[in-house]
Amino acid sequence: MFKEHLVIAAELIKTAKAGDNNAVADAEKRWYANADEIAAFLGYINPYWSEEDWRAMLYEHLALTKSEVVNILNHNYATGIELYDEIERQALKIADIMTEGIVKQFPYKFTR
Numbered sequence: 001m002f003k004e005h006l007v008i009a010a011e012l013i014k015t016a017k018a019g020d021n022n023a024v025a026d027a028e029k030r031w032y033a034n035a036d037e038i039a040a041f042l043g044y045i046n047p048y049w050s051e052e053d054w055r056a057m058l059y060e061h062l063a064l065t066k067s068e069v070v071n072i073l074n075h076n077y078a079t080g081i082e083l084y085d086e087i088e089r090q091a092l093k094i095a096d097i098m099t100e101g102i103v104k105q106f107p108y109k110f111t112r
Contacts, residue, residue, distance in 0.1 A: 048101040
């Protein structure tokens with residue numbers, strides 16, 4: 001699922017650069033469907049993670065990433081850099097949530 005996420009993202013950028021709006025819309029639809037699959041998987045494997053929370057975080061990530069790409073393609077580099085910084089902050093927040101869930105699920109392994 002994560003590999004597919006990256007492949008779709010690359011396809012989305014390629015089709016956006018080519019100006020193929022139909023292909024962009026199709027890739028974006030598949031990108032969000034892939035995020036739904038990832039959210040469902042993560043919500044399933046850890047009782048301390050919520051599918052809905054993962055979906056919201058992933059959707060925010062996709063929206064930020066898309067906006068970053070659009071701004072870079074349109075030569076709005078300052079805005080693209082600001083969005084990159086926001087994506088980094090969001091990724092660190094996601095990492096914290098992931099870590100907290102793992103520690104709660106396997107407390108013995110982390111308290112010895």
